[in-house]
Amino acid sequence: xxxxxxxxxxxxxxxxxxxxxxxxxxxxxxxxxxxxxxxxxxxxxxxxxxxxxxxxxxxxxxxxxxxxxxxxxxxxxxxxxxxxxxxxxxxxxxxxxxxxxxxxxxxxxxxxxxxxxxxxxxxxxxxxxxxxxxxxxxxxxxxxxxxxxxxxxxxxxxxxxxxxxxxxxxxxxxxxxxxxxxxxxxxxxxxxxxxxxxxxxxxxxxxxxxxxxxxxxxxxxxxxxxxxxxxxxxxxxxxxxxxxxxxxxxxxxxxxxxxxxxxxxxxxxxxxxxxxxxxxxxxxxxxxxxxxxxxxxxxxxxxxxxxxxxxxxxxxxxxxxxxxxxxxxxxxxxxxxxxxxxxxxxxxxxxxxxxxxxxxxxxxxxxxxxxxxxxxxxxxxxxxxxxxxxxxxxxxxxxxxxxxxxx
Numbered sequence: 001x002x003x004x005x006x007x008x009x010x011x012x013x014x015x016x017x018x019x020x021x022x023x024x025x026x027x028x029x030x031x032x033x034x035x036x037x038x039x040x041x042x043x044x045x046x047x048x049x050x051x052x053x054x055x056x057x058x059x060x061x062x063x064x065x066x067x068x069x070x071x072x073x074x075x076x077x078x079x080x081x082x083x084x085x086x087x088x089x090x091x092x093x094x095x096x097x098x099x100x101x102x103x104x105x106x107x108x109x110x111x112x113x114x115x116x117x118x119x120x121x122x123x124x125x126x127x128x129x130x131x132x133x134x135x136x137x138x139x140x141x142x143x144x145x146x147x148x149x150x151x152x153x154x155x156x157x158x159x160x161x162x163x164x165x166x167x168x169x170x171x172x173x174x175x176x177x178x179x180x181x182x183x184x185x186x187x188x189x190x191x192x193x194x195x196x197x198x199x200x201x202x203x204x205x206x207x208x209x210x211x212x213x214x215x216x217x218x219x220x221x222x223x224x225x226x227x228x229x230x231x232x233x234x235x236x237x238x239x240x241x242x243x244x245x246x247x248x249x250x251x252x253x254x255x256x257x258x259x260x261x262x263x264x265x266x267x268x269x270x271x272x273x274x275x276x277x278x279x280x281x282x283x284x285x286x287x288x289x290x291x292x293x294x295x296x297x298x299x300x301x302x303x304x305x306x307x308x309x310x311x312x313x314x315x316x317x318x319x320x321x322x323x324x325x326x327x328x329x330x331x332x333x334x335x336x337x338x339x340x341x342x343x344x345x346x347x348x349x350x351x352x353x354x355x356x357x358x359x360x361x362x363x364x365x366x367x368x369x370x371x372x373x374x375x376x377x378x379x380x381x382x383x384x385x386x387x388x389x390x391x392x393x394x395x396x397x398x399x400x401x402x403x404x405x406x407x
Contacts, residue, residue, distance in 0.1 A: 001374065002029045002078040004103075006094050008037035008064060009084030014291050015110050016084045018175050022367020028374075033075050035068045037061065037089075065093055072097055079103070080374055083144070085110040088133075091140040104377050107144040108172075111284070112137060112158070119208055119282050120237065138162045146377050148370070150174045153287040153310045170373040173314065175366040176294035176357070180262050183300045183354070184270065198228050198340040200304070201272040203265060204292060206236030211280030211306065213242055217329035218336065220249045228340060230276075233257040233268060269299055273346070274339055277305025281327045289314060293321065297357040302349035304335050320356045322349060 003023060009016050011034055023030050037060070068090075081098045083090050085108050098105040114134045117123065123130040141147060141164045148170055149155050155169035204210050212232065219230045230253060232242070239256075246254045260268065269275065275296030278285050286308045293311075296303040297320065305311065306326035317323040322345075324335040339346060359365065 001027075001080070001371070001378070002031065003374065004033050004072070004075050004078040004081050005030055005084055006033045006068075006072065006081050006097075007083045007087045007090035008035055008068070009087055009090070010038065011036070013085065014177060015108070015174065018177050018363060018366055019084070019108060019172070019370055021177070021179070022175075022363045023371055023374075024367070025364050026367045026371045028367075028371055031075055031078065033068065033072050034084075035064050035071065037064045061089070069093065069097075079378055080106055082106045082108065082374075084108055086113055088113060088136055088140045091143045095143045104145040105143065106146045106148065106374065106377065107140070108148040109141070109158075109169075110148070110150065111288075112154075112161070114161075115157070115284055119284055141168075146170060146373065148172050148373065151287055151289065151310050152313070157283065157287055172370045172373070173361055173366060174289055174291055174294060175361040175363070176291055176298045178298050178357075178362045180266060181269075181295040181298040183298075196227060198274070198336075199231065199272045200229070200274050200276050200336065201231045201233065201269055202276040202292075203233035203260075203269070204236070204278075204290075205234055206239040206242060208238060209280040209282040209285030210238075210278045210290075211285070211327060212238060213245060214279040214327055214329045214332060215276060216242055216245050216249075216251070216254060218332040219246070219251055219254045221329060221333040222336060223249075223251060223253055225337075226253070228253060228336060230254045231257060231268065231272070233265065234259050266299070269296070269301065272301060274302045274304055274336075275299075277303055277321070279306040279324075279326050279328075279332060281306075285326075286310065294357060294361045297321070297353035298362070300350045300354045302339060302346050303353060304332070304339065314360075315353075315356070318345070319348070320353045 005020055011032075020030050020032070081094055081103050083094050083106070087094070087107055091107060094105055114130070114137045117130045117133055141158065141162055147164070147168050149158070150171065150173050152166070152171060155166040155171070158164050158169065159166045202212065202215055204212075206212050215230060215232065222228050232254065235258060243256055246256070257268070275292065277293040277296070278290050285306070287310055289311055293303055293305050303321040305321055305323060307317070307323040308326070311321075311323065315321045315323075322335050322339055325331040339349075
């Protein structure tokens with residue numbers, strides 16, 4: 001199988017790297033046909049806030065797609081065209097190219113940019129733009145032959161919001177890149193600093209669905225125990241509010257670290273005793289299982305994260321992760337105390353979580369799931385075309401030869 005991975009997708013984003021490397025680990029040849037359109041998170045936010053109307057952005061958009069069109073014709077033959085995340089704008093050119101070359105088109109939707117725009121309140125900046133994003137997403141979902149998401153709950157949301165049948169979506173879990181997040185060969189699953197301090201680490205983009213303010217409130221409730229320390233790594237729209245909250249409570253058990261490169265981040269996580277997932281209650285948060293949860297499992301760390309039906313479909317409380325009520329600092333604080341005081345529970349979560357990850361959410365299993373969906377699509381395609389040819393043949397005595405070709 002030869003796959004053309006196509007579009008202006010975020011080449012360094014974990015989802016795209018996992019999907020591409022996962023396919024390669026399962027014997028699929030992947031050739032990337034990529035052009036960079038976006039210049040970072042703020043660039044995307046500006047566009048979604050109305051900045052797309054600026055002539056400079058429209059010119060950049062035109063130039064990017066001309067380059068992408070030219071690059072595609074140098075790719076050579078392939079079996080399927082896959083549009084990476086985010087690919088809402090890419091789908092229109094990709095659909096045209098796939099028709100011209102008679103190749104099936106697949107889109108890794110992964111997340112709704114309409115939902116993200118709503119959750120980040122971008123409609124308060126430009127209601128018209130967010131309405132256009134909804135229409136764009138509605139239309140984009142109808143172009144591919146196969147749609148990919150990570151959870152069934154997200155597929156149900158797309159059905160309720162955009163009227164796309166949930167059966168059109170094929171599921172490939174988020175997973176984690178085990179080339180980066182793994183247990184070092186000279187380390188153990190329980191390794192941490194031997195100073196009696198129980199260290200918990202959160203890392204991410206401080207967005208509403210992570211619910212980082214609940215971590216800080218839980219730290220306040222645990223402030224009388226100097227043996228528990230929280231380290232919050234990253235940056236994002238909610239960070240200022242969260243830092244102000246910690247300063248207002250004068251918390252000495254919370255430290256903030258700016259975003260780190262992957263190598264340094266892995267070192268910080270390896271020194272932690274437990275990893276914190278997400279605790280928000282936004283729809284996006286409730287319908288997904290975030291990378292950081294799988295990454296903590298991949299590193300053999302106990303993971304504490306918010307409970308949800310989606311999480312329960314993949315992880316068992318007390319076996320693969322420790323689940324607590326979302327948006328509930330009291331329950332999160334209780335979970336931290338429980339884990340800190342139960343070494344056997346720490347070891348079980350670390351061990352069972354790691355084995356669960358290796359079996360289902362590493363590059364190999366995720367790629368195998370994706371490859372199987374593509375193989376199924378490719379197996380069906382020739383049958384559908386054969387059926388069309390049979391219909392055309394049955395009408396050959398009733399229509400002129402020229403019209404038969406059209407059929």
